[in-house]
Structure formats: C-alpha cells, structure tokens
Amino acid sequence: MSAASLALRIALRQRLIGDAALSALLGGPRIYDEPPRGAAPPYVALGVAVARDLSGDLAPAEEHELAVEIWSREGGLSEALKAADRLARAADGPALALTGHRVASFDWIATEAAKIAEDGLRRATVTFRAVTEPAE
Structure with a gap:
C-alpha cells in the first residue's frame, strides 16, 4: 500500500469520526480501520483499498478505490x-x-x-474513487 493510500485512509476516517450525524446513527464515533474483536453493530470499518499508478509524463499521480463498510443488525x-x-x-x-x-x-x-446469512448481519459498502498527487 502506498503512502498516499495510507494518508487517504487516515484522513477519511478522521472526517467520518468528526461527523456528528453519522456518530448519532452509529451510537457514537464507531469508525474503525479494523473493528475490535467482538464489536457489536452498528459500526463502520474501512475495507478494501486498491491503488493504481496514474502518472503521466508531467506529474506523478495515483488512483485509489476505497470501500467503506457499514455493519448493522437492525x-x-x-x-x-x-x-x-x-x-x-x-x-x-x-x-x-x-x-x-x-x-x-x-x-x-x-x-x-x-443481508449476510450468518448471525443476521447486514452490510452496506460505500465505494469511493480518489486521485492523489504528491504535495508540492
């Protein structure tokens, strides 16, 4: 995973933690990079991340696909x-x-x-696409 991918995950997680409306829906700022063992839904977990080189002749760039999962029971x-x-x-x-x-x-x-068959869990996956460039 590239440094840009890691920075993107950190920034997105911080943005989501700071959203009061999302926290209200989750019963608190329950946004995890990796959910704690035994975490009870609802919560958000950062999911699959894919990075691709998108550099051109004049500038380096990366394309990112980032999935964010919402786990629920209700x-x-x-x-x-x-x-x-x-x-x-x-x-x-x-x-x-x-x-x-x-x-x-x-x-x-x-x-x-x-709907996930085991344990009656539900999952919504939100996928984002980002393009990053090195800071100047």
Missing part, C-alpha cells in the same frame, strides 16, 4: 443504508487533508447493500 437493510447515505454525504465535503499528498478528486462511485 431493521432489515434500513439502518445500514441510512448510515451509508450519511457516510457518503460526510465524505463529500472540502478536500481531505492528506499528509504529503493532495487530493485532486474524490467521488462516490457506488453503494451496495446485502
């Missing part, structure tokens, strides 16, 4: 989807401040929701 998929909607709105604000890098673009690309 109300069918409603609880997970409400949190997913708020999460996407919270992420769509001023450019994320990254250490050593700059966000050239950051966009929501998809939300997927499903």
Whole structure:
C-alpha cells in the first residue's frame, strides 16, 4: 500500500469520526480501520483499498478505490443504508487533508447493500474513487 493510500485512509476516517450525524446513527464515533474483536453493530470499518499508478509524463499521480463498510443488525437493510447515505454525504465535503499528498478528486462511485446469512448481519459498502498527487 502506498503512502498516499495510507494518508487517504487516515484522513477519511478522521472526517467520518468528526461527523456528528453519522456518530448519532452509529451510537457514537464507531469508525474503525479494523473493528475490535467482538464489536457489536452498528459500526463502520474501512475495507478494501486498491491503488493504481496514474502518472503521466508531467506529474506523478495515483488512483485509489476505497470501500467503506457499514455493519448493522437492525431493521432489515434500513439502518445500514441510512448510515451509508450519511457516510457518503460526510465524505463529500472540502478536500481531505492528506499528509504529503493532495487530493485532486474524490467521488462516490457506488453503494451496495446485502443481508449476510450468518448471525443476521447486514452490510452496506460505500465505494469511493480518489486521485492523489504528491504535495508540492
């Protein structure tokens, strides 16, 4: 994982932790890079991250695809989807401040929701696409 990918994950997590409306839906700022063992839903966990070189002749750049998972048990998929909607709105604000890098673009690309057979869990996955460049 590149330094830009790590910086992006850190900045996104901090943005989500600071969103009062999302915290209210989750019962607190329950946004994890890796959920603690035995964490009870609802909570948000940073998921799969993919980085690709997008450099051109004139400037280095990276494209990132970042999945963020919302885990829930309540109300069918409603609880997970409400949190997913708020999460996407919270992420769509001023450019994320990254250490050593700059966000050239950051966009929501998809939300997927499903019932997970074991334990009656529900999961919504919000996927974002970002392009980063080194800070000057």
